[in-house]
Amino acid sequence: MEVMDKWVAEFFLRRQQNPRVYASPLLSALQPVDSDDCPKLKVTAVLRDISNSLIRGTVDEGMLDLLEILEKLLLEEHSVIMGSLKSAYCWTAVECTLRFMWPVTASDGFFGDALERIWRTRVGTLKERESDLVTRELLKWESDLNKAFEKPEIYQKIRETNIRYNAISHLNQLLKEQWALLGCSSLESVAQKRFLKRKDSPYASRRRGNDFGRAGNTIDNVNEELGIGERERGNGSNREIADDVDKVNQQEQEHEPSLNKGDMLVARELKDFLLEIQRLIDPSTRQDQEHDNAMDQSVDVTPQPDGANRTEAEDSEGTSSSRRVRPHLPTPEPLNVSPLKKGRLDRPRPRRPMKFWTPEEVAALREGVKEYGKSWKDIKNSNPVVLADRSEVDLKDKWRNLFGRQ
Template sequence: MEPPIDEDITEWILEFILRATSDEALQKKLLYALSTSNSRFRSRLTKTMALRSIEYEIEDAFISERILECLEIVDEVDRLQGLSIMDSMKKAYCAVAVECTVKYLASSSNRDGKFLEAVKRIWRGRIGNLEKSKISNLLTEELIELREEIEKAVWDEGVCTTLLDRNTRNAALFSVRAYLEEAMPSMGPTILELGSKLMRTVGDEQLQHRVSEENIQEGGECVGDERAPAVKEKERTRSPEVRQALAALKASTLDLQTSVTDPLPEALRVAEVIALEMARKNGTGEVVDAEEGNTESGGAKEVGTAMPSSSHPNTSRQSLMERNSTARTYEWEDSIYDDDSTEGRSKCIRLSSPKKTVVSPLKKANVPKFVRKRKIKRWSLQEEEALRLGVEKYGVGSWKMILKSNPEAFDERTEVDLKDKWRNLTRYQR
């Protein structure tokens, strides 16, 4: 039974995949799997997951309340580690909270509907809990002032107009991007990258200790002894987390060396057996090699005995049918006409009989069924008004954003439907 993988090493690998690899599809699958699991992770991996989730949330220029949750997770991790909160993080939290509330004012003129629900959920619920805890660094004076302004918008029409005039969506996107550009580099390299650098440093240090006085020439200087104090000073300045990571890496390396067997000898034995079987099937092998060796040795003897005759003067042969004295014996015996001899049969190369190829019958082509057309749904006045408001806020061509911002108003509608409807509306207005 294989020993279980160490939890620390597992988290280091996951952190490396989420931060140091460029495969976005793999990162998204990994984020989904980790977010749906019930496992608890350490601070570095938790913060990495939260930052990557924020990055993929704003990938389509869409702001959601999931970003607020991720920012609160990062704030908790930094607070437990004793890290100070960034100003860009405070601004991003305020901007996202405002956008997640004001967007419902633009989609509906009824302030008692989704806008009021967002005020209760975000400002009275989420931000109210931050104020009660009195430990969160996200609670700033700017956030408190914005909460008072949002509360006034519930009953004051003028405040609603002021909020709608602001471009809260772009402000939130810019603030979140600015925070990510500052937060990602501040985490430093991953544990695996750091461990790799430390292992190279330890390797250089061991190489320096191997320098002995016998290898130093007279009048020379030992460079290794001069660099040793710098290496020792670097060891003293290492943080406890780095020392723990280095010790775990050394232990895991030793465990791998003791548990893993070298597959090369077994692979060579298998290859040797396969090569021998193939040689037997093809009619080659040691038997043929032995015959070739005997042939060469026999030929050498015969040539050796025939060599003296080459020193005598050449004499003309009496007849073409007369046997040549220098001819080899096996050339006459191994004749192609001697089919009855057993020795000739054993030396013949036998080819394997051809194998019949089974051809599968043709597969029947699957005739696709005709897809029925979608049922025609006429546009209502509420849908047309929501489309106009969406175009005013996001601009012509941003059909995907308009559809995502107000999915209930555009029920069973697609981006193509919005585009066609807007073209028809503008056509009749001309």
């Protein structure tokens, strides 16, 4: 059942809706069973933790811990440390420091402590082990922040920049890339392997033993657990799997009588997922399900995820069952979390210091409009030096001040 544990854990860690799963407790609960033979699952857990932290809008030193853990895990797997991880680490570190820069002068608050803790100690150990996280960017920030402790102008300048936005953007980018890199879940890939195997030799009945390697053994075991081992007759296997899931649900009910809506949702989702996998493993049972269980309660109980999916299945069933190649499986997409869009969770972003337009800048803008029209992006690109301090929106606003909105 260790395999099942792993798969269920993976399923929960990957689902992106209603993510109230806390990865570390979940994994530590399973820890005695699977010691350290599943690095992929650990990466999944860390990604889930990072996601959760982002959803809560927390970019703190706990996030730095998570990023460091992620780096170690990737190293163990001999994966490449992507640029996004480096950037995310750098900007998160700066943001963590910036949190302590709210006093007007550097010596007032805990800025010094933060420098010591984050940059001397933490980054120091990174340097010692020659981590890839130590980038030029990071070193530049280190020296800048150290200078800021001495020079009030630099302190002010850094204090007023919006680091948080950058940190969150890079963290989101990191999540996106890493979720994608993780690929499909192990349950899904096992199912796919098995499906391909069956496709290769359609007349072969059940496989046992070594020809499928260790994974083959485990999936067979699990199939037996689920009651889908005896599949030759096809009949009733879906009933059994559905009943099994129902049993699990009942057990959950017994232990936790106050199942809320979210948990019910999870249970149903899990059930759907298992049914999908079952169909994927052996498409022949699908027909049996449709025919034999037409009035079966398991069909009634089975929630219908979305109308389109359902009708598509019925269509293919009506014409030719072999047309259905691959059912839709919920391969998780990266969380589309955007805590920066609305409602800043902590202090509001400080307003960028106001700077009047120089005649040179105005001239550049005039030239630009003459050449490109109101394509502010092109205008900025055409003269990036003079207009370095002006965003595209700034250009638009200035033009409006010159001519529009009188």
